[in-house]
Amino acid sequence: MPLPSVATMALPTRTAPHPSTLVTLWRSSVGKKAVMAVSGLLMLLYLVAHMLGNLKVFFGPRDIDGYAHWLRTLGEPVLHYGWFLWLARFVLLAAVLAHGTAAYQLSRRDRRARPQQYVHRRQRPSYATRTMRWGGVILGLFIVWHILDLTTLTVNPAAEEGHPYRNVVASFSTWYGGGIYVVAMLALGLHIRHGFWSAAQTLGANNPRRDRALKAVANATALLLTAGFLSVPVAVMTGVVR
Incomplete structure (x- = not known):
């Protein structure tokens, strides 16, 4: 009985490797929304800590300069000076x-998924969508x-390394420095207000019984952070902090 030739022998088929769970999750809309929610909450925690640190400007140069130095010594002796900040x-x-x-990517995916009828009669995005989109651009x-x-300290007119209080006052003493900061903080407040609610929906924290409470928390968080951040440039521009 003749043996089969090499040409007619069945070769084992190679199966394409399956993407990992994390890659599959990232490619899905649900995964991207989850990434936005988790990263947004992480940034929110940073903003709370950052705002509380900024308010030390009202206690004078010694307090805020000392706070800035303390941040650079966090983690010592395991970490070197300044490593924690980096x-x-x-x-x-x-x-x-x-x-x-x-x-x-979610915005691009949403546009591609729109029905063909919107080519000639485009559906206007909601107020929240426009706020999140343009607010994100402004904040970036x-x-x-x-x-x-x-x-x-590249664009600060009177910057001096190691003197945060003096640098803050120098920055907000100019109309453009204070103005840019005010506009950005108003955009931040609206972004937090809508983003907090969107993150709660993505993470499944909302339900009909908790919706009112979550909206109240979103509004209060946005208001407190906006007021806290705005208080510093306003105080400099009005001469309360000098």
């Missing part, structure tokens, strides 16, 4: 990039400005 910045940057990427641009202003 680790926090990298985590925050990752959260911002994940949040923005998921939001952009503000983050770049804020880093150049009070982190790298």
